[in-house]
Amino acid sequence: MEVELMQIENLAQAKEAIASVGASPVSVNIMAPKAVFRVIKVTGVSATAANILKQEMLSKGGDAAVHAGVVNCRQSKSDVILMGTVKQYRQVIKSLHIQPVGLPKLADKLKKLLNEG
Structure with missing residues (x-):
């Protein structure tokens, strides 16, 4: 073996x-x-969107690194490092289409990036 x-x-x-x-x-x-595991950086995300991204990734088995001040909105913007498999991203992308604060547009960008990668 x-x-x-x-x-x-x-x-x-x-x-x-x-x-x-x-x-x-x-x-x-x-x-x-x-x-297939992918790590994707998203820049200039509002605290609200960063928190939603973190929750969505965690709920699908992935993860997201955000600025420590985002959780209580002391930090108004953050870059986000997303970590997950293609399967997890596909699930997150579906969820982001029904979220506010520009996340449907991000979902489209993620889908395009993953389809090209």
Whole structure:
């Protein structure tokens, strides 16, 4: 029995790796978005939007780093580092479309970025 650390950069690589162990084609498509991890920086986010982003990412199993002063709105703006799998981002993007404070527009930007990446 051996172990190997894998670097999976995109969905095509994820599908190839998962298929290589003999997984069914249906399983390959289900699991591939779980195998690609992305870290995305969003700049100049309002405290309200940063708090919503943090909550949405956490609720989907990802995370978001925000300025410490955002939680009580002592900091009016923050950059945000989002961390999650492609699957988690897809779930967050759906949720952001129904949120206020410019988050539907951010959802569109995230979707475009992930589809290009």
